[in-house]
Amino acid sequence: xxxxxxxxxxxxxxxxxxxxxxxxxxxxxxxxxxxxxxxxxxxxxxxxxxxxxxxxxxxxxxxxxxxxxxxxxxxxxxxxxxxxxxxxxxxxxxxxxxxxxxxxxxxxxxxxxxxxxxxxxxxxxxxxxxxxxxxxxxxxxxxxxxxxxxxxxxxxxxxxxxxxxxxxxxxxxxxxxxxxxxxxxxxxxxxxxxxxxxxxxxxxxxxxxxxxxxxxxxxxxxxxxxxxxxxxxxxxxxxxxxxxxxxxxxxxxxxxxxxxxxxxxxxxxxxxxxxxxxxxxxxxxxxxxxxxxxxxxxxxxxxxxxxxxxxxxxxxxxxxxxxxxxxxxxxxxxxxxxxxxxxxxxxxxxxxxxxxxxxxxxx
Amino acid sequence: xxxxxxxxxxxxxxxxxxxxxxxxxxxxxxxxxxxxxxxxxxxxxxxxxxxxxxxxxxxxxxxxxxxxxxxxxxxxxxxxxxxxxxxxxxxxxxxxxxxxxxxxxxxxxxxxxxxxxxxxxxxxxxxxxxxxxxxxxxxxxxxxxxxxxxxx
Amino acid sequence: xxxxxxxxxxxxxxxxxxxxxxxxxxxxxxxxxxxxxxxxxxxxxxxxxxxxxxxxxxxxxxxxxxxxxxxxxxxxxxxxxxxxxxxxxxxxxxxxxxxxxxxxxxxxxxxxxxxxxxxxxxxxxxxxxxxxxxxxxxxxxxxxxxxxxxxxxxxxxxxxxxxxxxxxxxxxxxxxxxxxxxxxxxxxxxxxxxxxxxxxxxxxxxxxxxxxxxxxxxxxxxxxxxxxxxxxxxxxxxxxxxxxxxxxxxxxxxxxxxxxxxxxxxxxxxxxxxxxxxxxxxxxxxxxxxxxxxxxxxxxxxxxxxxxxxxxxxxxxxxxxxxxxxxxxxxxxxxxxxxxxxxxxxxxxxxxxxxxxxxxxxxxxxxxxxxxxx
Numbered sequence: 033x034x035x036x037x038x039x040x041x042x043x044x045x046x047x048x049x050x051x052x053x054x055x056x057x058x059x060x061x062x063x064x065x066x067x068x069x070x071x072x073x074x075x076x077x078x079x080x081x082x083x084x085x086x087x088x089x090x091x092x093x094x095x096x097x098x099x100x101x102x103x104x105x106x107x108x109x110x111x112x113x114x115x116x117x118x119x120x121x122x123x124x125x126x127x128x129x130x131x132x133x134x135x136x137x138x139x140x141x142x143x144x145x146x147x148x149x150x151x152x153x154x155x156x157x158x159x160x161x162x163x164x165x166x167x168x169x170x171x172x173x174x175x176x177x178x179x180x181x182x183x184x185x186x187x188x189x190x191x192x193x194x195x196x197x198x199x200x201x202x203x204x205x206x207x208x209x210x211x212x213x214x215x216x217x218x219x220x221x222x223x224x225x226x227x228x229x230x231x232x233x234x235x236x237x238x239x240x241x242x243x244x245x246x247x248x249x250x251x252x253x254x255x256x257x258x259x260x261x262x263x264x265x266x267x268x269x270x271x272x273x274x275x276x277x278x279x280x281x282x283x284x285x286x287x288x289x290x291x292x293x294x295x296x297x298x299x300x301x302x303x304x305x306x307x308x309x310x311x312x313x314x315x316x317x318x319x320x321x322x323x324x325x326x327x328x329x330x331x332x333x334x335x336x337x338x339x340x341x342x343x344x345x346x347x348x349x350x351x352x353x354x355x356x357x358x359x360x361x362x363x364x365x366x367x368x369x370x371x372x373x374x375x376x377x378x379x380x381x382x383x384x385x386x387x388x389x390x391x392x393x394x395x
Numbered sequence: 396x397x398x399x400x401x402x403x404x405x406x407x408x409x410x411x412x413x414x415x416x417x418x419x420x421x422x423x424x425x426x427x428x429x430x431x432x433x434x435x436x437x438x439x440x441x442x443x444x445x446x447x448x449x450x451x452x453x454x455x456x457x458x459x460x461x462x463x464x465x466x467x468x469x470x471x472x473x474x475x476x477x478x479x480x481x482x483x484x485x486x487x488x489x490x491x492x493x494x495x496x497x498x499x500x501x502x503x504x505x506x507x508x509x510x511x512x513x514x515x516x517x518x519x520x521x522x523x524x525x526x527x528x529x530x531x532x533x534x535x536x537x538x539x540x541x542x543x544x545x546x547x
Numbered sequence: 548x549x550x551x552x553x554x555x556x557x558x559x560x561x562x563x564x565x566x567x568x569x570x571x572x573x574x575x576x577x578x579x580x581x582x583x584x585x586x587x588x589x590x591x592x593x594x595x596x597x598x599x600x601x602x603x604x605x606x607x608x609x610x611x612x613x614x615x616x617x618x619x620x621x622x623x624x625x626x627x628x629x630x631x632x633x634x635x636x637x638x639x640x641x642x643x644x645x646x647x648x649x650x651x652x653x654x655x656x657x658x659x660x661x662x663x664x665x666x667x668x669x670x671x672x673x674x675x676x677x678x679x680x681x682x683x684x685x686x687x688x689x690x691x692x693x694x695x696x697x698x699x700x701x702x703x704x705x706x707x708x709x710x711x712x713x714x715x716x717x718x719x720x721x722x723x724x725x726x727x728x729x730x731x732x733x734x735x736x737x738x739x740x741x742x743x744x745x746x747x748x749x750x751x752x753x754x755x756x757x758x759x760x761x762x763x764x765x766x767x768x769x770x771x772x773x774x775x776x777x778x779x780x781x782x783x784x785x786x787x788x789x790x791x792x793x794x795x796x797x798x799x800x801x802x803x804x805x806x807x808x809x810x811x812x813x814x815x816x817x818x819x820x821x822x823x824x825x826x827x828x829x830x831x832x833x834x835x836x837x838x839x840x841x842x843x844x845x846x847x848x849x850x851x852x853x854x855x856x857x858x859x860x861x862x863x864x865x866x867x868x869x870x871x872x873x874x875x876x877x878x879x880x881x882x883x884x885x886x887x888x889x890x891x892x893x894x895x896x897x898x899x900x901x902x903x904x905x906x907x908x909x910x911x912x913x914x915x916x917x918x919x920x921x
Contacts, residue, residue, distance in 0.1 A: 420855065446767050463853075
């Protein structure tokens, strides 16, 4: 196997071999887990902070203003300063709240988003665990977060929180369907549920191009549904500042609030990277079958750059939605899902199956 | 309708009406017991058609308490000021007009709050602007509050 | 017989009550709305007011007429100029003072500029209520230009007690006409952006069309005036029906619509902004030369009597009822403020809708809370 600086498989193999040869296998696995855990924790914190900063700058551009520009050059340390402020804030205990569940809720939310990162392929071989049912795992884990939101709303003994939580429950459960079905379209195209397999299948072109019309429909539906699933505007009914003050996290303060806040941004990153992986080829460079010269040039760009570039593209789209659209009402939100997106999605899957059967996609 | 026609019409309907002098507009002083009857007639008769209650204010004239109704007709564009007064400062009360002009419900609550004038058959006569446990009626001339008010 | 209009509030002990306010982002101030919920649906809305009651009517009884002017700014702080004007016109009419033409023109221009600034802020806040956060900055960007003009001429941006019985406090700044014309030119370009950003948005139209319907009868019976009343077909524009200042000299339309839902109230205010610009353009070049105030005595004593004057503020009809006993202090001053009447229609048009609709409806009524509480 030739050495390629863009292929991390040999690097991870080397780390694995080095550890196994110097200590017992059990200890080696434990140390590997700790390394991965620390790396992800660091990654999580950095991405969270950067996303908060990015959102502030993006919304500032959309709204004709400067955004943070005091702390550090271009205000890049603003989010760090905010984090320190949130860490030092008092944790207010709510009377008559269910204290155990109240404290548990932010952890459930943050753990759910944390678990999802494990299956994301950042580059070739740079993936913590490559399940053969990777897509299923991502569905399962990303919908765990709603339990935390429901607990937060219920346990904080506030009417605003409860309404926010119930809205969020109804919303996430219904939009989960659309997220799943739109991804299923790509699974049918690729013929596998393994994330690395799906990326390999896009070596000669991304699914959004190869799958033409039905893939595009699936992509748009996925964008809408995943924005809704992450409770971001225009689907931020769970928070709905002008109606419910802050929805399910009205009663939270300090670092517990920061957990919800961070989890929201991480969820956005996760759905954006799933969109990038499934529709836009993940870390796979832009290839057109037959154009070898261009394909070779594209290969010079590292896969990490491709992956994050595509993810950031999707994230920017989601930010753009949030800062231009008004919020939907709860019944309109559910109508959109059950009356429009779901039937459309089901028809789309049938269409995809038919296209795959006839081989009408671009090969 | 011109002011003279209105005067004629109103004196036909209700007895005991007075028309005080006013440079700007027609003013009608109604006896308290025929207030509601006149209000209903003014509102429901097509020729008068006073369907818009602009404002309802309580006034303390020291010698008596009064309620002033500023009325306008949106179709005929004529304007009328209806006044009703009582000398009873302990337990003043008038009939409510809130079924006729809905906006009166809250104006009447305000008048009750500020002057202590009660309105019979009012659906929800509570204090509106002041606290529920406020003592006294602030806009009356004899209201005293040594701490919060500066005398001049 | 006319149809009897009522609103129904049936309280049960097991109602799920939510108190929206006194501190809440969408009540625009210290207003408390008691909402009774059935799931997301609102059974009834009971407004509770008085959190910012300052007793201005009582204060007026120990103030001279010049002093009262400064209190009126604090009702509807977004149409401070019109509130001033109501008192000034009332005093001038009672004294039968003829104010110079120049004053009338300037007052009318300032009225309309103030109306524009007020509608711009309303537009910002309405977008925010519906969750479109970007509108806030677009509206404020344009409002800032007007406030700069105000600042230059009056030394104050918001509560400029520029009117005084008999005329104005001082003459306008030499730059005033030039800058106002520049602003009109600028804002004619910017106002279509409002439509692009919000009015034409599908979600926005879904949220506002057919919500909070108010019929003409309801509007009249509840005394809902201003753009909210006119959206229901209630022709209540005081500028047109009882012209004051220079409104009889300008050619403008009273914008009326009969649809009466939240979207109509929205569109009507946008249309009013265009109309306000028309009025300013007709007047700005024709301000006559002359004094900025009529000759007035330093101590104003109104003749014995009762006086009523109405003007059109940006939210509806403002009335001032003064009772004088010939002294320098009035016996009683009653302010008929537009928002007081506008607020209480909320249960009639709001109950039966969703929580989010209540926010939209109260936003479309354009409530300013100090105006309600006085």
